[in-house]
Amino acid sequence: xxxxxxxxxxxxxxxxxxxxxxxxxxxxxxxxxxxxxxxxxxxxxxxxxxxxxxxxxxxxxxxxxxxxxxxxxxxxxxxxxxxxxxxxxxxxxxxxxxxxxxxxxxxxxxxxxxxxxxxxxxxxxxxxxxxxxxxxxxxxxxxxxxxxxxxxxxxxxxxxxxxxxxxxxxxxxxxxxxxxxxxxxxxxxxxxxxxxxxxxxxxxxxxxxxxxxxxxxxxxxxxxxxxxxxxxxxxxxxxxxxxxxxxxxxxxxxxxxxxxxxxxxxxxxxxxxxxxxxxxxxxxxxxxxxxxx
Amino acid sequence: xxxxxxxxxxxxxxxxxxxxxxxxxxxxxxxxxxxxxxxxxxxxxxxxxxxxxxxxxxxxxxxxxxxxxxxxxxxxxxxxxxxxxxxxxxxxxxxxxxxxxxxxxxxxxxxxxxxxxxxxxxxxxxxxxxxxxxxxxxxxxxxxxxxxxxxxxxxxxxxxxxxxxxxxxxxxxxxxxxxxxxxxxxxxxxxxxxxxxxxxxxxxxxxxxxxxxxxxxxxxxxxxxxxxxxxxxxxxxxxxxxxxxxxxxxxxxxxxxxxxxxxxxxxxxxxxxx
Amino acid sequence: xxxxxxxxxxxxxxxxxxxxxxxxxxxxxxxxxxxxxxxxxxxxxxxxxxxxxxxxxxxxxxxxxxxxxxxxxxxxxxxxxxxxxxxxxxxxxxxxxxxxxxxxxxxxxxxxxxxxxxxxxxxxxxxxxxxxxxxxxxxxxxxxxxxxxxxxxxxxxxxxxxxxxxxxxxxxxxxxxxxxxxxxxxxxxxxxxxxxxxxxxxxxxxxxxxxxxxxxxxxxxxxxxxxxxxxxxxxxxxxxxxxxxxxxxxxxxxxxxxxxxxxxxxxxxxxxxxxxxxxxxxxxxxxxxxxxxxxxxxxxxxxxxxxxxxxxxxxxxxxxxxxxxxxxxxxxxxxxxxxxxxxxxxxxxxxxxxx
Numbered sequence: 001x002x003x004x005x006x007x008x009x010x011x012x013x014x015x016x017x018x019x020x021x022x023x024x025x026x027x028x029x030x031x032x033x034x035x036x037x038x039x040x041x042x043x044x045x046x047x048x049x050x051x052x053x054x055x056x057x058x059x060x061x062x063x064x065x066x067x068x069x070x071x072x073x074x075x076x077x078x079x080x081x082x083x084x085x086x087x088x089x090x091x092x093x094x095x096x097x098x099x100x101x102x103x104x105x106x107x108x109x110x111x112x113x114x115x116x117x118x119x120x121x122x123x124x125x126x127x128x129x130x131x132x133x134x135x136x137x138x139x140x141x142x143x144x145x146x147x148x149x150x151x152x153x154x155x156x157x158x159x160x161x162x163x164x165x166x167x168x169x170x171x172x173x174x175x176x177x178x179x180x181x182x183x184x185x186x187x188x189x190x191x192x193x194x195x196x197x198x199x200x201x202x203x204x205x206x207x208x209x210x211x212x213x214x215x216x217x218x219x220x221x222x223x224x225x226x227x228x229x230x231x232x233x234x235x236x237x238x239x240x241x242x243x244x245x246x247x248x249x250x251x252x253x254x255x256x257x258x259x260x261x262x263x264x265x266x267x268x269x270x271x272x273x274x275x276x277x278x279x280x281x282x283x284x285x286x287x288x289x290x291x292x293x
Numbered sequence: 294x295x296x297x298x299x300x301x302x303x304x305x306x307x308x309x310x311x312x313x314x315x316x317x318x319x320x321x322x323x324x325x326x327x328x329x330x331x332x333x334x335x336x337x338x339x340x341x342x343x344x345x346x347x348x349x350x351x352x353x354x355x356x357x358x359x360x361x362x363x364x365x366x367x368x369x370x371x372x373x374x375x376x377x378x379x380x381x382x383x384x385x386x387x388x389x390x391x392x393x394x395x396x397x398x399x400x401x402x403x404x405x406x407x408x409x410x411x412x413x414x415x416x417x418x419x420x421x422x423x424x425x426x427x428x429x430x431x432x433x434x435x436x437x438x439x440x441x442x443x444x445x446x447x448x449x450x451x452x453x454x455x456x457x458x459x460x461x462x463x464x465x466x467x468x469x470x471x472x473x474x475x476x477x478x479x480x481x482x483x484x485x486x487x488x489x490x491x492x493x494x495x496x497x498x499x500x501x502x503x504x505x506x507x508x509x510x511x512x513x514x515x516x517x518x519x520x521x522x523x524x525x526x527x528x529x530x531x532x533x534x535x536x537x538x539x540x541x542x543x544x545x546x547x548x549x550x551x552x553x554x555x556x557x558x559x560x561x562x563x564x565x566x567x
Numbered sequence: 568x569x570x571x572x573x574x575x576x577x578x579x580x581x582x583x584x585x586x587x588x589x590x591x592x593x594x595x596x597x598x599x600x601x602x603x604x605x606x607x608x609x610x611x612x613x614x615x616x617x618x619x620x621x622x623x624x625x626x627x628x629x630x631x632x633x634x635x636x637x638x639x640x641x642x643x644x645x646x647x648x649x650x651x652x653x654x655x656x657x658x659x660x661x662x663x664x665x666x667x668x669x670x671x672x673x674x675x676x677x678x679x680x681x682x683x684x685x686x687x688x689x690x691x692x693x694x695x696x697x698x699x700x701x702x703x704x705x706x707x708x709x710x711x712x713x714x715x716x717x718x719x720x721x722x723x724x725x726x727x728x729x730x731x732x733x734x735x736x737x738x739x740x741x742x743x744x745x746x747x748x749x750x751x752x753x754x755x756x757x758x759x760x761x762x763x764x765x766x767x768x769x770x771x772x773x774x775x776x777x778x779x780x781x782x783x784x785x786x787x788x789x790x791x792x793x794x795x796x797x798x799x800x801x802x803x804x805x806x807x808x809x810x811x812x813x814x815x816x817x818x819x820x821x822x823x824x825x826x827x828x829x830x831x832x833x834x835x836x837x838x839x840x841x842x843x844x845x846x847x848x849x850x851x852x853x854x855x856x857x858x859x860x861x862x863x864x865x866x867x868x869x870x871x872x873x874x875x876x877x878x879x880x881x882x883x884x885x886x887x888x889x890x891x892x893x894x895x896x897x898x899x900x901x902x903x904x905x906x907x908x909x910x911x912x913x914x915x916x917x918x919x920x921x922x
């Protein structure tokens with residue numbers, strides 16, 4: 001702090017500190033504290049707020065644990081998000097490897113530009129594109145029917161649609177961290193492994209993947225977090241049978257009218273995401289500083 | 294080249310083609326559907342080429358209102374995030390290593406928080422203060438995490454700043470305010486432009502956070518998502534097509550600005566001896 | 568006459584590390600004063616203390632007789648030229664030069680005019696609207712000098728500003744700095760680790776080592792009468808021969824060495840009976856058999872350096888002896904591999920306590 005004042009003087013230094021404090025305290029910390037407060041209180045009519053029944057308890061969180069449907073949706077969201085991360089990883093890894101090791105600088109530049117274009121298009125529109133593509137009477141079914149691969153249209157909306165849409169939405173969050181980490185691997189190491197008789201698979205398993213561990217962890221963590229917190233993809237591409245945890249939260253707020261329970265559910269989602277993020281980063285020994293690039 | 298290598302190469306070729314089809318086919322189909330005379334946006338069957346959906350879009354008052362809402366929100370978001378994000382980067386780079394990594398973790402935490410949670414926590418806090426959802430809360434909720442991006446971009450540029458320039462300016466009699474205004478701020482300008490652009494884009498495209506704090510206001514993304522439920526027509530595709538065109542033009546401008554700022558910083562690097 | 572700069576018992580510690588210990592000296596107004604020492608000797612710390620970027624932990628700094636305590640760099644009559652030059656890359660040259668005037672709220676037209684005059688002073692007329700990145704190394708150097716002179720400082724502080732230039736340009740800039748200093752009459756304090764630079768340009772030089780001031784004096788004085796073994800070794804080439812002081816009389820000390828008794832002038836802090844070293848410059852050694860002091864060395868090689876050649880020989884105990892031979896006398900130089908006699912005069916050697 002002393003350095004800040006020495007550098008910018010009393011006036012500017014104070015302004016900077018005040019802005020940062022307002023942000024971190026007022027826009028980051030306070031909302032989360034209030035959300036925790038909400039999630040620990042019962043949902044009461046206005047007259048009873050502050051009354052004898054307004055006491056802290058774990059009721060709202062226990063409700064989630066005991067309510068079978070919600071609990072199932074919660075766990076399904078967790079493993080489905082993990083699946084999204086895994087599928088995205090499988091889809092991205094070969095391309096990231098090629099970009100980082102085999103492509104000429106020109107090819108890399110063009111490919112990266114091509115990859116970023118869909119990323120600039122916003123998530124709702126990207127999802128809408130899939131909504132159109134996967135429609136029951138849509139282009140995908142028409143194509144597959146025409147090719148004779150299927151005999152009657154498939155209902156893609158639901159789990160398949162959500163998986164496809166999410167993978168699509170988060171590809172870049174996976175691709176770039178992996179690309180960056182593989183890029184720093186010296187080509188001679190790969191050649192040495194091949195020269196010593198390692199197969200392609202073994203070379204990847206023993207040389208490339210360990211080297212790219214930090215990038216892979218970062219990509220997976222981001223994809224998982226974005227998937228678990230996604231609302232628009234399951235809302236558009238889902239089906240009644242494929243509800244997402246965020247949709248339950250939304251319902252508590254705007255249909256069930258129980259903000260306290262909604263806050264409790266949101267808190268559970270937050271804790272889940274932070275735990276997954278921190279544990280994964282810890283296991284992969286990645287510093288938080290390296291993640292946010 | 295061995296047979297196994299040739300097979301690998303072939304497999305990779307198929308994968309490569311599939312990847313880019315996966316990437317662009319949905320967008321291409323969405324764009325193409327704009328010109329189909331079908332009531333529902335699709336390309337199968339093709340019911341005749343038309344431009345009527347652009348007219349339908351132009352006549353859609355709700356769409357224009359929601360676009361205006363999004364622009365207002367984005368404007369205020371930029372107004373909030375640029376000063377705060379810059380201040381955060383300056384505070385961060387003025388700290389010593391240990392305090393810095395702690396503050397850094399706090400500062401990037403909104404990026405690791407699901408968007409819906411940011412919306413919800415903002416909503417419950419401000420209800421307690423008697424403020425309901427609406428443009429004001431959308432600005433607050435979006436800013437809380439967009440500031441992180443600004444902070445990261447400004448901090449990245451500050452890393453390349455030669456601090457002796459500050460000392461030189463002070464030594465020549467400049468006040469600390471003048472050093473900030475004449476030396477630091479001009480140096481940060483390219484990063485601020487880029488961050489401002491990114492902030493606008495992030496604000497307009499945001500859905501997850503906005504949905505919870507919107508109250509009775511309807512920004513563009515919410516409007517589009519609602520349309521899917523209440524009757525999707527290719528007018529939405531026309532809108533998507535325009536937005537894609539605008540964002541791609543914006544992206545190109547952004548890239549150009551970024552490259553130019555990189556050459557500028559290289560020039561300033563050459564200033565110093567090795 | 569420009570201001571003098573006086574340091575009184577200045578000390579500086581960064582946490583546990585001591586950078587500067589008890590340094591006192593006075594730079595006269597209008598003097599070209601250099602601080603010479605290897606990197607890490609504390610010379611840059613001293614400069615930053617004078618400039619006001621650092622507050623000394625002990626002692627005080629007086630400029631023009633006024634105590635500078637509590638005054639920041641913006642309030643002192645000094646201007647600094649940084650090693651990196653620290654030109655503002657996003658301002659055209661003239662704005663760089665006029666920056667100090669802008670800080671003093673001088674009107675724009677006046678600033679332009681003053682910048683034009685300074686550009687003329689440093690021979691960069693017409694380049695005012697260029698950006699610093701478009702200039703050559705030497706030109707940037709001059710912009711930095713002009714920028715510092717624009718605020719009409721009493722004292723100009725230069726932190727190794729020539730170190731980034733190539734040899735030819737560096738020699739040219741030395742002469743230019745020297746003449747600029749004489750024309751403007753500003754007090755210069757110049758930091759360098761390059762002893763030939765310091766000796767060539769300065770009126771007086773302060774030699775520092777490990778945060779301690781070793782000696783202050785005119786270049787000639789440092790060279791001929793080094794006060795400490797460090798100065799003897801650091802300023803110019805020298806040969807050191809160890810021994811024990813047997814007698815001190817008439818300003819001469821005699822040292823009993825492995826090669827018999829050798830004599831030289833008495834240095835500071837020398838006492839009879841103590842361990843000491845005799846220092847003799849390569850050019851003081853002559854290839855001949857007769858003289859006040861004599862040494863014999865086996866010649867290993869002779870390096871031709873242009874104006875002179877350096878003969879590298881081994882003394883009987885295996886230590887190195889370097890003698891300089893003027894190129895005009897190379898015909899009479901000893902053969903490689905032979906044992907050659909060398910002699911030097913008492914007045915050309917100095918004896919200092921061993922330490």
